[in-house]
Amino acid sequence: MWEALVQLDRGRPGLADQLVDTLREAIADGRLPPGTRLPSTRALAKDLALSRGVVVEAYEQLAAEGRLLSRQGAGTVVAGLVRETVERRAADLPNRVPDQPHTLLRPGVPDFGMFPRAAWRRVYERTLMGMADAALDYGDPSGARRLRVELASYLGRVRGARVDPGGVVVTTGAAQGFAVLAAALRAGGATAIGFEEPGSYGVRGHLESHGLRLVPVPVDGDGIDVAALDRSGTPAVFVTPAHQFPTGVVLAPGRRAALVEWARRTGGLIVEDDYDAEFRYDRDPVGCLQGIAPDEVAYIGSVSKALAPALRLGWLAVPGKWRDAVAERKAWADLGGPVLEQLAFAELLASGGYDRHLRRARLEHRRRRDALVTALRRHLPGLRISGVAAGLHLVVELPEGVDDEAVAGRARAAGLGPLPLSRMRLSGGGPPGLVLGYAANAPGELETAVARLGTLVTSPREAV
Amino acid sequence: MWEALVQLDRGRPGLADQLVDTLREAIADGRLPPGTRLPSTRALAKDLALSRGVVVEAYEQLAAEGRLLSRQGAGTVVAGLVRETVERRAADLPNRVPDQPHTLLRPGVPDFGMFPRAAWRRVYERTLMGMADAALDYGDPSGARRLRVELASYLGRVRGARVDPGGVVVTTGAAQGFAVLAAALRAGGATAIGFEEPGSYGVRGHLESHGLRLVPVPVDGDGIDVAALDRSGTPAVFVTPAHQFPTGVVLAPGRRAALVEWARRTGGLIVEDDYDAEFRYDRDPVGCLQGIAPDEVAYIGSVSKALAPALRLGWLAVPGKWRDAVAERKAWADLGGPVLEQLAFAELLASGGYDRHLRRARLEHRRRRDALVTALRRHLPGLRISGVAAGLHLVVELPEGVDDEAVAGRARAAGLGPLPLSRMRLSGGGPPGLVLGYAANAPGELETAVARLGTLVTSPREAV
Numbered sequence: 001m002w003e004a005l006v007q008l009d010r011g012r013p014g015l016a017d018q019l020v021d022t023l024r025e026a027i028a029d030g031r032l033p034p035g036t037r038l039p040s041t042r043a044l045a046k047d048l049a050l051s052r053g054v055v056v057e058a059y060e061q062l063a064a065e066g067r068l069l070s071r072q073g074a075g076t077v078v079a080g081l082v083r084e085t086v087e088r089r090a091a092d093l094p095n096r097v098p099d100q101p102h103t104l105l106r107p108g109v110p111d112f113g114m115f116p117r118a119a120w121r122r123v124y125e126r127t128l129m130g131m132a133d134a135a136l137d138y139g140d141p142s143g144a145r146r147l148r149v150e151l152a153s154y155l156g157r158v159r160g161a162r163v164d165p166g167g168v169v170v171t172t173g174a175a176q177g178f179a180v181l182a183a184a185l186r187a188g189g190a191t192a193i194g195f196e197e198p199g200s201y202g203v204r205g206h207l208e209s210h211g212l213r214l215v216p217v218p219v220d221g222d223g224i225d226v227a228a229l230d231r232s233g234t235p236a237v238f239v240t241p242a243h244q245f246p247t248g249v250v251l252a253p254g255r256r257a258a259l260v261e262w263a264r265r266t267g268g269l270i271v272e273d274d275y276d277a278e279f280r281y282d283r284d285p286v287g288c289l290q291g292i293a294p295d296e297v298a299y300i301g302s303v304s305k306a307l308a309p310a311l312r313l314g315w316l317a318v319p320g321k322w323r324d325a326v327a328e329r330k331a332w333a334d335l336g337g338p339v340l341e342q343l344a345f346a347e348l349l350a351s352g353g354y355d356r357h358l359r360r361a362r363l364e365h366r367r368r369r370d371a372l373v374t375a376l377r378r379h380l381p382g383l384r385i386s387g388v389a390a391g392l393h394l395v396v397e398l399p400e401g402v403d404d405e406a407v408a409g410r411a412r413a414a415g416l417g418p419l420p421l422s423r424m425r426l427s428g429g430g431p432p433g434l435v436l437g438y439a440a441n442a443p444g445e446l447e448t449a450v451a452r453l454g455t456l457v458t459s460p461r462e463a464v
Numbered sequence: 465m466w467e468a469l470v471q472l473d474r475g476r477p478g479l480a481d482q483l484v485d486t487l488r489e490a491i492a493d494g495r496l497p498p499g500t501r502l503p504s505t506r507a508l509a510k511d512l513a514l515s516r517g518v519v520v521e522a523y524e525q526l527a528a529e530g531r532l533l534s535r536q537g538a539g540t541v542v543a544g545l546v547r548e549t550v551e552r553r554a555a556d557l558p559n560r561v562p563d564q565p566h567t568l569l570r571p572g573v574p575d576f577g578m579f580p581r582a583a584w585r586r587v588y589e590r591t592l593m594g595m596a597d598a599a600l601d602y603g604d605p606s607g608a609r610r611l612r613v614e615l616a617s618y619l620g621r622v623r624g625a626r627v628d629p630g631g632v633v634v635t636t637g638a639a640q641g642f643a644v645l646a647a648a649l650r651a652g653g654a655t656a657i658g659f660e661e662p663g664s665y666g667v668r669g670h671l672e673s674h675g676l677r678l679v680p681v682p683v684d685g686d687g688i689d690v691a692a693l694d695r696s697g698t699p700a701v702f703v704t705p706a707h708q709f710p711t712g713v714v715l716a717p718g719r720r721a722a723l724v725e726w727a728r729r730t731g732g733l734i735v736e737d738d739y740d741a742e743f744r745y746d747r748d749p750v751g752c753l754q755g756i757a758p759d760e761v762a763y764i765g766s767v768s769k770a771l772a773p774a775l776r777l778g779w780l781a782v783p784g785k786w787r788d789a790v791a792e793r794k795a796w797a798d799l800g801g802p803v804l805e806q807l808a809f810a811e812l813l814a815s816g817g818y819d820r821h822l823r824r825a826r827l828e829h830r831r832r833r834d835a836l837v838t839a840l841r842r843h844l845p846g847l848r849i850s851g852v853a854a855g856l857h858l859v860v861e862l863p864e865g866v867d868d869e870a871v872a873g874r875a876r877a878a879g880l881g882p883l884p885l886s887r888m889r890l891s892g893g894g895p896p897g898l899v900l901g902y903a904a905n906a907p908g909e910l911e912t913a914v915a916r917l918g919t920l921v922t923s924p925r926e927a928v
Contacts, residue, residue: 066621157530310803
């Protein structure tokens with residue numbers, strides 16, 4: 001029986017591992033059901049013409065895995081496993097949240113197909129095989145030193161930021177940056193924060209769930225209304241100066257100066273979310289606000305729009321007086337993020353691979369942006385389009401009275417992922433519109449998607 | 465001049481990349497200082513006998529990196545870089561916290577030299593090159609489905625846990641598990657938690673910093689005193705039943721039953737930190753408490769003691785009634801941890817590689833434990849040693865009146881990392897002792913370290 005069950009390739013090394021694999025498989029698929037008594041190591045060794053040591057090693061491994069039970073005097077039996085085969089099958093399901101939005105026209109995500117797998121593999125391997133053993137220890141909770149150095153340099157030359165490596169905290173994404181900062185603000189006595197209206201629906205929850213009340217501050221064609229912020233009396237404000245989300249406007253020079261003046265006069269903190277600023281198509285990138293006011297601005301960024309959200313890699317740079325509080329909150333949050341991928345990303349930055357990827361992505365995004373605009377002009381003529389000069393999304397205004405939540409709901413049912421503009425307002429109201437992403441879809445897909453969208457906006461089911 | 469500066473290997477493809485690398489290096493090392501005006505693309509192409517497109521591409525890449533500035537009509541000049549060369553040099557520093565404890569005799573860390581780099585490389589590569597594009601999206605904040613399935617199976621067969629994949633939350637280490645759970649407890653109205661006395665110094669801060677007051681509950685030879693816990697009136701308790709930290713005692717069967725009875729009667733939550741339970745040397749591992757009371761126990765674990773803390777990979781499984789609160793807190797903490805390494809770890813579990821590593825580590829740890837005990841008997845004879853049957857550390861009691869903080873301080877100055885037992889008590893008092901780790905050091909190192917320690921314990925500088 002055992003010779004039939006156990007097929008070994010005696011030409012290959014690792015006979016014990018082969019025996020383990022074979023027995024594990026037989027246990028998993030039910031050929032060796034729970035309770036089956038295995039031969040003694042001596043008997044099986046004889047049957048299979050193996051040295052007894054090989055069988056002993058295999059049994060020990062399977063016992064360590066909980067698949068075999070060895071009891072003095074009672075021999076070795078197959079353990080009762082908990083629905084493992086069924087569970088393994090579940091493991092083949094794609095790794096996604098069931099209600100995750102469709103990627104067609106979905107704003108805020110890059111094209112996952114453009115992720116530089118080969119380059120990432122190179123830098124990860126180089127890190128893994130080259131790092132000192134000590135790098136496997138608990139590291140600095142604020143992040144691997146080498147990445148903080150590379151980030152400070154990168155943010156300086158590409159975003160005009162003024163940060164030194166000691167002032168950078170590596171996070172597991174911008175979301176953790178918001179969480180850590182909100183917790184530090186709360187610990188410092190703040191209970192509210194000014195928030196762009198309209199502003200990022202996604203960011204809200206992170207700030208609110210950490211105890212901050214959001215105070216809407218209007219955004220117009222020049223960006224956030226600083227006079228209104230001043231009247232609100234909040235001790236902090238959340239802004240997206242380089243490319244406002246969702247409108248796409250750039251904070252005008254006068255407003256930048258006024259905002260910094262507000263912070264200096266009131267001691268308020270400006271929280272700058274530089275979420276997609278690497279992508280600007282009409283001119284040189286707009287430098288970040290942090291670069292002109294490093295003592296007033298907490299700067300937040302990530303690789304989610306440029307590489308992939310799944311990497312969960314971001315950064316946070318705060319003014320000197322906030323450093324200790326933020327480093328402490330980060331340490332208590334998780335004792336620091338995964339070090340190996342931090343070092344791999346440092347390597348990607350140092351080798352120029354990140355810049356190279358961004359340059360390619362930028363060219364491709366511009367092409368897609370153009371395709372989306374062309375498709376909108378064709379299938380939804382006459383609607384105002386804005387925010388096209390940068391980023392990964394644009395805004396199309398819908399005719400007055402249209403329920404943009406309803407349109408987005410119908411789009412979703414049709415496999416499209418645009419977001420309703422009204423959802424981006426704390427007050428809920430305002431002119432209807434759609435936030436459309438274009439980075440994740442090829443020009444042809446965008447054309448098809450917008451054609452479908454066109455029929456939904458003007459659908460007779462619309463209750464206007 | 466340019467032919468001399470730019471050395472290209474024309475036999476290799478990627479001339480533009482070569483040109484970029486060469487120019488980047490020349491800018492970094494000062495051969496092309498800030499302000500240097502570069503030739504026009506046409507002129508440089510002619511000089512180097514390249515197509516003009518190659519030079520244009522190289523200039524665009526360097527401009528994207530912020531290293532060159534191109535201005536209409538003003539040509540292309542080298543940008544002013546912010547101390548990049550100096551910062552790069554800082555990047556060569558080892559990645560460690562300046563005041564990190566020495567690893568000789570330091571408890572709570574594995575041998576970083578035993579990390580299975582080749583196996584990890586295989587599973588990471590297989591993940592990276594084989595995963596669907598969709599895996600690069602924002603995933604389920606509670607963790608990649610595939611890992612949750614593998615963990616549920618692993619914890620069932622190796623630790624006797626009863627969890628289903630939907631009840632597992634993947635964390636960035638046990639620390640985040642404490643943080644998330646503490647936040648959920650606070651949100652549920654709890655303000656205090658019972659805490660083993662003595663107990664883990666490292667865990668305390670995570671619970672306290674998220675708003676929980678720690679109430680000391682004595683530990684004796686049978687584990688935590690459940691009657692004392694009951695009198696304390698706290699709505700939750702933190703325990704290490706399989707191998708109490710630091711004493712090493714196993715929670716006795718009667719106490720297990722009493723603790724579960726306490727939870728059922730009062731509705732209290734048992735927080736089980738199963739921090740090093742894979743390592744047991746005297747008998748079969750003690751199953752986790754969660755397996756006998758899944759509705760009363762929140763179970764926390766990680767790979768920090770078995771693989772490496774730097775991976776920041778852990779898990780949390782809570783009773784049904786706590787699931788939503790915990791999943792929500794995890795989502796607001798960071799929108800989920802890094803997906804690629806989660807999937808790589810799932811692959812390591814599925815392939816049996818994790819069990820294989822643990823088996824090897826277990827054999828080696830036992831050898832080291834024996835070496836440490838032998839060395840203690842030789843160099844610190846007569847002192848009571850406890851907690852040797854499992855884990856990565858043991859406790860040696862010091863003579864009454866000895867200041868264990870002072871001994872630990874001297875040890876630290878001598879390059880050793882034991883921790884003082886008194887620091888493990890909220891009340892500070894109690895018999896003096898040292899918590900000694902042995903997993904990270906080879907037998908010979910342990911012998912040398914203990915010989916040195918022996919002279920420090922009996923040092924004449926001791927003020928007894």
